[in-house]
Amino acid sequence: MKTLFALSLLTIFALNARAELNKWVDEDGVVHYSDTRPAGVNADTVRNVTGKDTAATPANDKPKSYVEREVELKKALQEKQAVNDKLAREKAAQEERQHNCINAQESLRTLESGTRLSAYDAKGEKYYLDDAAREQRLRDAREAIRANCD
Template sequence: MQKIMIIFGLFFSLNTVAKNKIYKWVDAQGVVHYSKDKPENVPTSVVKIYKSKSTEPKNTEKDEKATTAQDDEKLTPEQQATKEYNEKERQRVQEVQNRENCKIAQKNLKTLQNAGRIQKTNPATGETFYVDNPERENMLALTKKRIQDLCQ
């Protein structure tokens, strides 16, 4: 009997802890505050607290590949041909974009190598400034790497 009373006591005490109220109010400066204690002489509202729902773990890459392989087996020959055509078209478009980006990167490299001073604009402030030599060398290295990646 004593164990049952202890269990009921713990159950009800834990239940009241879960039912604590959270108060929300705005101070004179317009800042929103939250607390478990209700402030005096300030209009407040009670914030409802909801239990979070558990989420399903996301599929890993292996699961996605396995699912794709299973889906491929279910496709009709027409759907399979359409899928292959779409994949080839996507690759062709990517190659065209890479060629265009390669030309742009090569022009940027020539500009970096031939220009005396390079002027840039800070996007946050709109202020213009000249690039110093260490940053210029860094830009050259990045441009050369980009050319290696794109111009294969």
């Protein structure tokens, strides 16, 4: 009796395991899904419900050797190091731009303050900036702010 009951349950589940899901659109444009194909309607089989699909296994299924794994590990480490180096260069460039921005802003404030400015020439002698030199330095400071400040 128990064997017959178990056998009938297995038969029922086996029939459901091969179920298909059909999709069709009626005259009103409503999409319907069913396990049976309707008569006189063009129905598409959406999927074959047979359980989980197994991915095709590659023909070369043998495990990788120690040398192959070592090569892959070294390659991954090199790629990671390259990414870290790139990030470090970008961070250094950002810090340099920020430093240049601060210097340009300070220079602009000094030049716009109207005080008399002096500088030293190649011989080490002190000279005072005339209006043309001040205007040129103002333009340079504004350009540096545009280039380095966000």
